[in-house]
Amino acid sequence: MSELNEILAHNREFVASKAYEAFEAGKYPERKLAILSCMDTRMVELLPAALGLRNGDVKMIKSAGALVMHPWGAVMRSLLVAVFELGVEEIMVVAHFDCGMRGLNAPEFLEKAREQGIPDERIDTLRNAGIDLNAWLTGFDDVETSVRHTVNTIRNHPLMPKHIAVHGLVIDPHTGGLSLVEEDVNEAQESAA
Numbered sequence: 751m752s753e754l755n756e757i758l759a760h761n762r763e764f765v766a767s768k769a770y771e772a773f774e775a776g777k778y779p780e781r782k783l784a785i786l787s788c789m790d791t792r793m794v795e796l797l798p799a800a801l802g803l804r805n806g807d808v809k810m811i812k813s814a815g816a817l818v819m820h821p822w823g824a825v826m827r828s829l830l831v832a833v834f835e836l837g838v839e840e841i842m843v844v845a846h847f848d849c850g851m852r853g854l855n856a857p858e859f860l861e862k863a864r865e866q867g868i869p870d871e872r873i874d875t876l877r878n879a880g881i882d883l884n885a886w887l888t889g890f891d892d893v894e895t896s897v898r899h900t901v902n903t904i905r906n907h908p909l910m911p912k913h914i915a916v917h918g919l920v921i922d923p924h925t926g927g928l929s930l931v932e933e934d935v936n937e938a939q940e941s942a943a
């Protein structure tokens with residue numbers, strides 16, 4: 751059953767009743783903050799509520815597992831756009847416990863693809879073309895190690911300025927409680943201290 755019609759009906763009512771007025775904000779993040787988090791359903795509302803964030807406060811980027819898969823991919827580009835075009839000065843990677851990317855396993859993933867009609871020959875063709883599906887479809891074993899790795903990838907990106915603070919955190923998807931994994935102190939904070 752498609753959700754589309756229900757969403758379109760809700761949307762007409764949302765606009766007609768001017769419910770949007772409660773969400774009006776500018777495109778530049780008021781808190782000068784970007785957050786990279788996971789697409790987990792439990793965090794759709796929990797994460798902004800638990801962090802005290804409102805519309806207009808942050809640039810929110812989501813990827814499965816809060817991962818930067820590639821230094822020249824869309825997630826990294828979004829973070830760089832946030833810094834250079836939108837005034838972001840601080841980045842937080844917020845992964846979460848009980849993440850679906852923990853233990854993601856390529857053979858099981860590809861078996862599900864087969865069950866949904868992706869033929870073996872196509873998978874073989876991709877492999878023969880040099881695409882490393884096993885590496886691409888592998889998640890992480892330990893969420894804190896993964897967050898540290900992602901923070902380092904962002905901090906050490908050749909286009910990321912050194913004065914941008916990049917922190918790493920893990921959120922509890924039930925309580926919203928945060929654990930700090932990596933705290934960065936940027937140059938502005940250091941000189942103010």
Ligand SMILES: [Zn+2]
Pocket residue numbers: 788789790814815816846848849850851
């Ligand atoms: Zn997740």
